[in-house]
Amino acid sequence: YKNPHFLPEHDTIVHLFEWKWNDIAEECENFLGPKGFGGIQISPVQENVIISTRPWWERYQPISYKFITRSGSEDELKNMLKRCNKAGVRIYVDIILNHMCADQEGDAIGVGGSHADPASRNYYEVPFDKSDFNELCTVTAYNDPVQVRNCELFGLHDLNQGVENVRYKIVGFMNALIDIGVAGFRVDAAKHMWPADLEIIYSRLDNLSIAHGFEKNSRPFIYHEVVDGGSISVTEYNGLGVITEFKYSTNLYDGIKGLNPLKWFANIGEEWGLMKNSDALVFVDNHDTQRSGYLAKSLTHKESKLYKMAVAFMLAHTYGLPQIMSSFSFDSPNQGPPADSQDNIISPVFKEDGSCDDGWICEHRWRQIYNMVNFRNIVNNSTITEWWDNWNSQVAFSRGNAGFIAINSDSYDLKTDIHTQLPAGTYCDIISGYKKNNTCTGKTVVVNSTGWAYVELLLNDEDGVLAIHKNEML
Numbered sequence: 001y002k003n004p005h006f007l008p009e010h011d012t013i014v015h016l017f018e019w020k021w022n023d024i025a026e027e028c029e030n031f032l033g034p035k036g037f038g039g040i041q042i043s044p045v046q047e048n049v050i051i052s053t054r055p056w057w058e059r060y061q062p063i064s065y066k067f068i069t070r071s072g073s074e075d076e077l078k079n080m081l082k083r084c085n086k087a088g089v090r091i092y093v094d095i096i097l098n099h100m101c102a103d104q105e106g107d108a109i110g111v112g113g114s115h116a117d118p119a120s121r122n123y124y125e126v127p128f129d130k131s132d133f134n135e136l137c138t139v140t141a142y143n144d145p146v147q148v149r150n151c152e153l154f155g156l157h158d159l160n161q162g163v164e165n166v167r168y169k170i171v172g173f174m175n176a177l178i179d180i181g182v183a184g185f186r187v188d189a190a191k192h193m194w195p196a197d198l199e200i201i202y203s204r205l206d207n208l209s210i211a212h213g214f215e216k217n218s219r220p221f222i223y224h225e226v227v228d229g230g231s232i233s234v235t236e237y238n239g240l241g242v243i244t245e246f247k248y249s250t251n252l253y254d255g256i257k258g259l260n261p262l263k264w265f266a267n268i269g270e271e272w273g274l275m276k277n278s279d280a281l282v283f284v285d286n287h288d289t290q291r292s293g294y295l296a297k298s299l300t301h302k303e304s305k306l307y308k309m310a311v312a313f314m315l316a317h318t319y320g321l322p323q324i325m326s327s328f329s330f331d332s333p334n335q336g337p338p339a340d341s342q343d344n345i346i347s348p349v350f351k352e353d354g355s356c357d358d359g360w361i362c363e364h365r366w367r368q369i370y371n372m373v374n375f376r377n378i379v380n381n382s383t384i385t386e387w388w389d390n391w392n393s394q395v396a397f398s399r400g401n402a403g404f405i406a407i408n409s410d411s412y413d414l415k416t417d418i419h420t421q422l423p424a425g426t427y428c429d430i431i432s433g434y435k436k437n438n439t440c441t442g443k444t445v446v447v448n449s450t451g452w453a454y455v456e457l458l459l460n461d462e463d464g465v466l467a468i469h470k471n472e473m474l
């Protein structure tokens, strides 16, 4: 369950938060495929209860397993899966297996018209009834694993994954998704389910669809949302797939903010007490942390200069499988995606430089970010070499003879000669510009015949990072 099934020359997952299926299909063909992205985490596909103010989090309150949401219909989902797989981009679905929707103020009605009576635990469309749920209690003490697993998270009615009917419905839902071409799943609230139950559920999943281009006997990629802390250790989920490594974000936040010198970050990973490289899904922010600091300190698009430095470090470093956030702008933490007066989600609009408009942030379309996704693909087979630092928060390293990156998180300009492992030549910095008719629109870096390069990152530069690689030589 740990192989994301990226195609060759593709890497990195992007979370297209609240995007519509039709827009994702276009994005796979026009942008993500050509730019070498590996896969997409899509918002939940299962029908959710309608909450009148239409917050983004209504999608974490399922009412049935029908494939209908504000992102689109079942046909649109199928069509998108076909087109993205064809464009070389894999799809992972955010699935909510822990619970169904909470009691609502009025009737509980889904976006596809399904009805439920949450108070009596009747979800007519599935159907589920009282026998499928745990007894009523509330998660308050995170040091009690039984409570964390068997009680309700924020009043969301807690399914009992030990009940055969619940397992049967979940397996049916996941296999239906596999059948139409998904490559895997992000398991929401995994910490709130018993690993032993998940193991049984996964053992009943089909192999990925050969018709959609997966190799024979491929198992779905599964990553678990587990926030460390309390009595539950992330290691309980190790055998089940990959796990979100929240400690990585917190640590990187400190490094980029200058709270912990970046010089220490050469070996960030297992030696820091983080999980094994092959188990870790790493990210700078996610849809929860960007709204609330309680889960993890996190940098977001709102601090764009520092954010781009953090993402660049993550993508240039060898630790973990990286996921990038692609957001919509928000003033209040509850605010839903850009929508029209009928509550239909609005499609992103692209400006001339490719960046997004109309309330969509689209970090993945920022040159500094998509160029680092490409950098990662190019340096893929090489280790970190030639680590350099100023004893504080200016750092640089090579990825073998394929690429080189420098970051300045310090309080003074970086202006110095650094030794790289790159062949001699003049390189175009992919952060400040791009190659255009054999000139560079941004900074150039000259590597001399002995591998030395003069590197400059001034405090008032637009970006605090510089990166060059073998495919961007002048």
Ligand code: LM2
Pocket: 057, 058, 059, 060, 061, 096, 102, 103, 153, 154, 155, 156, 188, 189, 190, 225, 288
């Ligand atoms: C997750 N991972 O484990 C998601 O990443 C997170 O975004 C989800 O919470 C959570 N688990 C449950 O799936 C979000 C949001 C909550 C929201 C829930 C359910 O962060 O604030 O709770 O979705 O929609 C909301 C209200 C809360 C209320 C609850 C039930 O904020 O005050 O609790 O609905 O009505 C009484």
Ligand code: CA
Pocket: 098, 148, 149, 150, 151, 158, 159, 192, 193
């Ligand atoms: Ca539970």
